[in-house]
Amino acid sequence: MSDALFAVPAEPVEVSPGAVHVPGWLSTETQRRLVELCREWSRGPAGMRRHRMPRGGMMSVRMVSLGWHWEPYRYSRTLPDGEPVAPFPSLLGELARAGVADAYGAPLASGTPDYDVALVNYYDADAKMGMHQDREEQADVPVVSLNLGDACVFRFGNTENRSRPYTDVELRGGDLFVFGGPSRMAYHGVPRILPGTADPDVGLAKGRLNITIRASGLE
Numbered sequence: 001m002s003d004a005l006f007a008v009p010a011e012p013v014e015v016s017p018g019a020v021h022v023p024g025w026l027s028t029e030t031q032r033r034l035v036e037l038c039r040e041w042s043r044g045p046a047g048m049r050r051h052r053m054p055r056g057g058m059m060s061v062r063m064v065s066l067g068w069h070w071e072p073y074r075y076s077r078t079l080p081d082g083e084p085v086a087p088f089p090s091l092l093g094e095l096a097r098a099g100v101a102d103a104y105g106a107p108l109a110s111g112t113p114d115y116d117v118a119l120v121n122y123y124d125a126d127a128k129m130g131m132h133q134d135r136e137e138q139a140d141v142p143v144v145s146l147n148l149g150d151a152c153v154f155r156f157g158n159t160e161n162r163s164r165p166y167t168d169v170e171l172r173g174g175d176l177f178v179f180g181g182p183s184r185m186a187y188h189g190v191p192r193i194l195p196g197t198a199d200p201d202v203g204l205a206k207g208r209l210n211i212t213i214r215a216s217g218l219e
Contacts, residue, residue, distance in 0.1 A: 005030045005095070007174060012103055015156050015167050018142070018181030020103035025176035031148050031202040038120050038148070038209050041066060041086060048122055060127040066092070067117040068216050075117070075136055075216055092118050096144040096213040103178040104142075113139040113215045123152065123208040129190040131155065131162035139217025142180025146211040147171045149204035151197040157187040173199050173208075 010023040026034070041064055042048045048062040051071050067088030068075040078084055093115040101107045117137075121129075134143055154177065157166035166187075171177060179186060190210075198204055 006098075006102075009102070009176070012105075015169055016179075016183045016186065018183035019156055019179040019186065020177070021169055021171070022099070022103055022176040022178075023172065024174050025099065025102065026146065026148075026174040028174070028199065028201050031174050031199070034146065034211065035148055035203045035209065037089070037091075038122075038211070041120055042122075048120075059129075060123075061129055062122045062127075064120045065117065066120065068218065070117070070119055070136065073136055075218060088116050088118060092211065092213050095146065099144045099146070099176050099178055100142050100180075103176065108141070113141055113217050115141070115144070115213050115215050116218075117214050117216045119212045119214075121210045121212065123150070123190065123193050123210070125150075125193055125195040125207065127190075127193060127207075131157060131166075131187045131189040133159075133185050133187055134212075134214065135185060137214050137216050137218075139215040140180075140184060141215035141217070142178050142184065144213040145171075145177040145179075146213070147175045147177070148173050148202060148209040148211070149198040150206070150208040151194040152190050152208050152210075153192040153194070155189050155191055156183075157189075159183070159185045159187070162187050170194070172197065173202060173204075 007027040009025040069085045096115045151172040
């Protein structure tokens with residue numbers, strides 16, 4: 001991959017075994033390009049939507065899926081209206097593999113299932129994400145999170161429950177967060193957005209975009 005995609009990041013910070021935060025990983029140019037792509041992906045075929053949870057509540061985060069359609073709590077190849085899901089972009093797979101290599105200091109092992117699904121989440125100033133596990137995937141491959149726009153408080157917890165112990169990390173635009181290995185099933189969430197903290201040069205004046213890239217392990 002071209003070095004122009006990346007800035008000169010700070011040293012990786014291990015938040016928990018297998019969970020690594022790399023501040024300032026994406027260059028401003030790459031952030032700007034990803035914001036433009038997120039706008040394209042959100043236009044169709046599904047568009048961004050708020051999912052209804054099994055108990056009836058609506059998510060405050062708006063989301064569009066690529067590669068596989070996610071809804072609580074399953075994946076499918078088609079949207080609710082029967083239309084096919086937008087394809088998974090190869091660029092996101094490349095960024096995910098590069099992110100793992102930079103976070104862990106080594107690439108994914110040969111034969112590891114490839115990345116094939118991305119969730120693009122938009123948070124306005126009041127949006128939150130409750131503590132949850134990413135457990136719909138059948139592949140034990142690190143989850144890669146790319147952050148754009150406003151900063152957030154990212155709460156990274158333990159693998160047993162939604163309660164303490166957890167660590168609050170400030171994720172800013174351009175930051176990378178990877179979690180796998182013993183932290184792959186850790187509970188995590190976003191209790192707060194920090195409005196007005198986005199770099200105006202990336203083209204996202206308000207809100208936060210988060211691109212979460214995963215390997216589904218599904219056929």
